[in-house]
Amino acid sequence: MLRTLARVQPALSGDITLKNEPLHTYTGIQLATEISVVLTEHIPAKNLTVIELIALGRQPYTNWVGTLSQVDKQKVNEAISLIGLETIKHKKCYELSDGQLQRVMIARALSQDTSIIILDEPTTHLDIYHKAYVLNLLKRIARETEKAILFSTHEIDMAIQLCDKILVLDTENSSFGEPCSLIEKGSFQHLFPGDLVSFDSNSGTFKINK
Amino acid sequence: MNSLKSYRVQFIFIIILLCACFLINISLGSVHIPLKEVFKSLFGESTDHQSWQYIIINYRLPKAVTAILVGMSLSISGLLMQTIFRNPLAGPFVLGISSGASLGVAIFIMGSSIFTGIFASFMISSVSTAIAATLGSFIVLFSIFVVANKVRDTMALLIIGLMFGSITASIVNVLSYFTSKEKLQQYIFWSFGSLGNLSWDQVYLLICMVFIGLVLTVISIKSLNAFLLGENYARSIGVNLKKSRYLIITATSILAGSITAFAGPIAFIGLAVPHLTRQLFNTQNHHVLIPATALYGALLMLICDTVAQVPNSEFSLPINAITSIVGAPVIIWLLIRKRKMIF
Known part of the structure; x- marks a missing residue:
């Protein structure tokens, strides 16, 4: 679904509109100034420095050879300082840990200066601290820069604690709303088969059945 | 991004080195000509011997210019292919350009004995060989373009290019099996590559082709940098994948194709x-890499050509063998010293 929203894959059915315009009417460059993405795939070029990688997010705005203007450099620096990457900005990508690399990829999306950022499972391969760190960072970005941040995740517990709105995707009936109202509606109760885990609506977490 | 400016010292150094190698290349050859006389003839003054000036202007100078063009074009097209296929083993010929050219030349030289009468009236000269090579690589490239339109995956394109290469190679094998000894030798000599067969008219034509290829390459710099993030990210920052893929393939075909047509399939450099x-x-920034590979390619090719002509002797060695003998140890040494492949 996220891939379709980001126009990586064509829609199976239905229409998508962005700012009251059908998504397919946007040109590649126009879309690139509205939606930026953070994907699960690894980037093939690990020898880029952090700042070079983040600067690539400015491509929709640069001229035909891709020279960075003063505005571009400023946007790159804003993204770096917002995410706190100053200390590692001249490091090469192969020197970074998974958590650092994920933050760099988020900074790249941020420097693209779009109203929407779409992230595909931004917390995979991270330990619980960095999972919380990344999700908290996303929340902070959404508040400070007033961007819409859309991500898919398997960390339902954390999403309940941090997200403004959640879409619970189930094969039968999917539900959308604020975390609290979804808990009240019991949307999480039957998400998984009940033999191993069950949802505790008081704490908003899943418990393993012993 | 690290800009070109931060590499200014390196660039100046290579350019000086390139000029030096250019002069050395011109002043060395099977006939010994004093350095002073070389300068004289370069600047249009009369030399002590009429023949010296003739050798320099009509033989050594076009050869050195060809070496520079060959080095630049093949290295840049290699870089383009490595970037869009994200594969360190890719080179200018992965799309079957050289195998197409080989097929064209093989049919032209060796086929004439089998299909007697059709080609028999042709003189086998360097110009007609170049035409045969161009036709061959054009046919293979055209098939690649048709296929590229059908497949979405760039990796599939790479495999298809290799398969086309295998097909043409086996056709060449079949032809070689049935051909006469002399024709086979002629084909083998072509496949060794040669820089010295070009007249000034051909060099001018080559310069034009390389120039067009370079313009297309410079236009693609932005999308090449985007390809460093992978195709999905590239699309997300507004790159038109299909258009830039065609642009890059066209640039490679023009660069590598024209070189192969005139100088034969020169391996390794690319x-x-x-x-x-x-x-x-x-670095992996193409703003820096493109001019740098062009200069290093020209430099390496000039050095190889200087070695290949074996100064002050009557021999000259096949350029294709020399490029690998000179170049491969350098790469191995660099990889061992840095202990890490940068790709």
């Missing part, structure tokens, strides 16, 4: 020079 440049410049 594969090795991009690696050499990445190791020495430690």
Whole structure:
């Protein structure tokens, strides 16, 4: 679904509109100034420095050879300082840990200066601290820069604690709303088969059945 | 991004080195000509011997210019292919350009004995060989373009290019099996590659082709940098994948194709020079890499050509053998020294 929203894959059915315009009417460059993405795939070029990688997010705005203007450099620096990457900005990508690399990829999306950022499972391969760190960072970005941040995740517990709105995707009936109202509606109760885990609506977490 | 400016010293150094190698290349050859006389003839003054000036202007100078063009074009097209296929083993010929050219020349030289009468009236000269090579690589490239339109995956395109290469190679094998000894030798000599067969008219034509290829390459710099993030990210920052893929393939075909047509299938340079440049410049930014690979390619080719003509002797060695003998140890040494491949 996220891939379709980001126009990586064509829609199976239905229409998508962005700012009251059908998504397919946007040109590649126009879309690139509205939606930026953070994907699960690894980037093939690990020898880029952090700042070079983040600067690539400015491509929709640069001229035909891709020279960075003063505005571009400023946007790159804003993204770096917002995410706190100053200390590692001249490091090469192969020197970074998974958590650092994920933050760099988020900074790249941020420097693209779009109203929407779409992230595909931004917390995979991270330990619980960095999972919380990344999700908290996303929340902070959404508040400070007033961007819409859309991500898919398997960390339902954390999403309940941090997200403004959640879409619970189930094969039968999917539900959308604020975390609290979804808990009240019991949307999480039957998400998984009940033999191993069950949802505790008081704490908003899943418990393993012993 | 690290801009070109931060590499200014390296660039000035290579350019000086390139000029020096250019002069050395011109002043050395099977006939000994004093350095002073070389300068004289370059600047249009009369030399002590009429023949010296003739050798310099009509033989050595076009050869050195060809060496520079060959080095530049093959290294840049190698870099382009390595970037869009995200594969360090890709080179200018992965799309079957050289195998197409080989097929064209093989049919032209060796086929004439089998299909007697059709080609028999042709004189087998360097110009008609070049035409045969161009036709061959054009046919293979055209098939690649048709296929590229059908497949979405760039990796599939790489495999298809290799398969086309295998098909043409086996056709060449079949032809060689049935052909006469002399024709086979002629074909083998072509496949060794040669820089010295070009007249000034051909050099001018080559310059035009390389120039067009370079313009297309410069236009693609932005999308090449985007391809460093992978195709999905590239699309997300507004790159038109299909258009830039065609643009890059066209640039490669023009660069590598025209070189192969005039100088034969020169191996190794296209594969090795991009690696050499990445190791020495430690960057992947194409703003820096493209001019740097072009200069290193020209430099390496001039050095190889100087070695190949074996100064002050009557021999000259096949250029294709020399490029690997000179270039491969350099790459191996760099990889061992840095202990890490930069790609």
